[in-house]
Amino acid sequence: MFKRIFWLGLGFAAGVIAVSKATAYVKANTPDAMRQFVLGPDQDHVTMRTLEGLVNEFNATRRAREAELNRTYVERAGR
Known part of the structure; x- marks a missing residue:
C-alpha cells in the first residue's frame, strides 16, 4: 500500500512539474497574441x-x- 501511495505521489508531483514547465515554455516562447489565446487575458x-x-x-x-x-x-x- 505504501508503494502505491509513493508512486501516486511521485506521479502527481511529476504532473505538476510538467504542467508548470509547459506553461513557462508557452509564456517564454510564444507571441503575446497567441499567449492570450491559449492562457487568456x-x-x-x-x-x-x-x-x-x-x-x-x-x-x-x-x-x-x-x-x-x-x-x-x-x-x-x-x-
Whole structure:
C-alpha cells in the first residue's frame, strides 16, 4: 500500500512539474497574441481560474444531483 501511495505521489508531483514547465515554455516562447489565446487575458492566474472553474462545476453538478435525488425520494414517500 505504501508503494502505491509513493508512486501516486511521485506521479502527481511529476504532473505538476510538467504542467508548470509547459506553461513557462508557452509564456517564454510564444507571441503575446497567441499567449492570450491559449492562457487568456489574465496570464498570471491561470491555475486559480482553472481550480475555481473546477470547483464551481463540481458544486453545480452536486446540487443538481441532490435535487434529483430529493425529487425521487419525495415521489417515493408520497405513494
